[in-house]
Amino acid sequence: MTQLAEAARRVPLNRDRVLEAAVTLADEVGIESLSMRRLAQELGVVPMALYKHVANKEELLDGMVDTLVSEIDPPVPDAPWKSAVRLRVLSARRALLRHPWARPVIETRTTTTPAVLGYMDGFVGMFLGGGLSVDLTHHVMHALGSRMWGFTQEVFDDSAGRDAGGQQSMPVEVRTAMAMQMAESYPNLFRIALAAAHDDESVVGSGCDDQFEFEFVLDLLLDGFERLHEQDWTSR
Amino acid sequence: MTQLAEAARRVPLNRDRVLEAAVTLADEVGIESLSMRRLAQELGVVPMALYKHVANKEELLDGMVDTLVSEIDPPVPDAPWKSAVRLRVLSARRALLRHPWARPVIETRTTTTPAVLGYMDGFVGMFLGGGLSVDLTHHVMHALGSRMWGFTQEVFDDSAGRDAGGQQSMPVEVRTAMAMQMAESYPNLFRIALAAAHDDESVVGSGCDDQFEFEFVLDLLLDGFERLHEQDWTSR
DNA sequence: ATTGACAGGTATACAGCGTACACCTAGCCT
DNA sequence: AGGCTAGGTGTACGCTGTATACCTGTCAAT
Structure with a gap:
């Protein structure tokens, strides 16, 4: 453990390394999972150690944008x-x-x-x-x-028609029922969703490039x- | 206290009242200060009581958008x-x-x-x-x-030149120094900020309609x- | 060679968050 | 009379950002 501590100290964790780690961590786990604690853990360091290199989380995010x-x-x-x-x-x-x-x-x-x-x-x-x-x-x-x-x-999502809800494991009769529901509640959206689905070669995709x-x-x-x-x- | 409890029960707090309270609270104190706890307090109720009317905070926000x-x-x-x-x-x-x-x-x-x-x-x-x-x-x-x-x-903020930082209580020599700094670091932004400031009749405003x-x-x-x-x- | 400053990592603690879970209680229906 | 249920309560958990105090190794100046 002393060795580890020394090894860690040999590369003393500067601002750039913190930002770089933050970027790759956010790339991997998503921004909503990027916490100071998680980032510190990733760097093998205690959370408060980060505050020696960035003033607070806002500044961390600013730095990430800069990179x-x-x-x-x-x-x-x-x-x-x-x-x-x-x-x-x-x-x-x-x-x-x-x-x-x-x-x-x-x-x-x-x-x-x-x-x-x-x-x-x-x-x-x-x-x-x-x-x-x-x-x-x-x-x-x-x-x-x-x-x-x-x-x-x-803000406009035209995937509503093909798959409202997002789950793909849905009985076909439920799906058609929902489509009919949509066709009558939102007739205009329905026409567009239908056209987009039609143009779409890959059935799986969002139907929208x-x-x-x-x-x-x-x-x-x-x-x-x-x-x-x-x-x-x-x-x- | 029994009376209060009964009074509260006489108007038993439905979904619409929760949403309405959330909207006005957010209007007043800002969305970042709208917490389930704060909202509950505003309604004279314990935080968890809200969950009888909205599934979670996400659904609360959805409802607010609906209103x-x-x-x-x-x-x-x-x-x-x-x-x-x-x-x-x-x-x-x-x-x-x-x-x-x-x-x-x-x-x-x-x-x-x-x-x-x-x-x-x-x-x-x-x-x-x-x-x-x-x-x-x-x-x-x-x-x-x-x-x-x-x-x-x-995302484009052209107020950078006139008042970088936002505070108005700043010595005039500091302000001009910053302006000169900006003029040489960001010459193009400077031209635009200058023009916007020029067009602006009210000196106080953001210079941008x-x-x-x-x-x-x-x-x-x-x-x-x-x-x-x-x-x-x-x-x- | 000793001292003292300082950069950088640590430990503890606090206030706030969303919300799961168990409980209670008043009103209504059978 | 008895149970179901809608709706409010209390407690608790794990998470967040970060203030504050502390420690320790390195280096410069005496």
Whole structure:
């Protein structure tokens, strides 16, 4: 035990190792299971030891976001603004899909770290560099919102029809009964769910290509931005 | 005490009263302070008593969202789809601003109650009723996302320049030092923050009209939807 | 060589959370 | 009269973040 203690002390657990461990732990067990105690245990250390390296859990989460930001590709220089933005957003999205915990964490952050400010500054720079006015860029950044991070607030779930409840072990007669119930309670949702299920080749899947939906909206917005830019839009 | 117990029993605390109390409590003290214990206390009852009326806290939150949904105006019939959608979204936004707790709660909901399904169904109905194809409507609903609820994921905060940190009691030399710091670290953000501060008549305000930003994006999207509809867009 | 500061790990403790489980009691139906 | 039940109570468990005090090894300055 003395040896272990010494071995632990030989690599004295700095801030980066704490953040790194937090990221991989959250990747593995999910953000809801990332507690200070659990993280400490993972590092072979007592919970309070973490507080020598991060002020509190909020700061830990801030740090985790910072490491995520560092994984996002920088803006490609000398590219048209639209594709530069597009590429970077999609890079952010890839990073975000690697770290599912990041979405809820980003959503709840209140403080803005320098790394995050730098990330945003990059976007603003792309728009301004593309010739968009300061005014338009301002509103465009608001419009981009969380899509800047590669995610959308997915609040519309069209999987309701095929599998309301989530369990797959359900007698077929119950399923059809529920489908009929839905068809009459939510006729419009039903039509869409039906169409999505129809298009879907793999019967198992959600019937909805998240990546397609994301790029659909992203391009819709980018095209809108471009149009406003071309007609010298201004907020009066 | 017997009298109190009897008085309490005379109005035996049903599900609706629990939900109503939860909503007003959350309105007053914020969602982060809404605990089962606190809510029970507010109702003059022991915490576990609540569990006779809601299965658990999740279901309580679901119920709170349902009451919020009931405050949103139904779709106005016989209106062009664009303005019908627009009106309803803005009605949702008003409800949401009355209940600040709703945004984080909606964001974290996993189950979808019938009331919420009905709400969504109404939107789908407006698009389909306006002649949009099932396919386009599907993607349009995804694009709408959380904006359906009247909020955007506000992840871009342009108040960074004027008041990084939030405290107003700060020596002016420190403030200018920070501004200079920002100007060189985040030159692009700085330009935008500066412009926003300039436009702002009230020096105190955030320098950013949230309502304007919201409607800006909403209309950008609606116009995009319309354009796609006019050119019979389809996802192949 | 001794001392003292300090960085970093530890131990204990507290207040708060959601909620499982057992219990009680008043009112109603047979 | 007797039991069922709806609804409120009391206690307890395991979990959370973190304040506070303590200890110990390392290193710099005397």
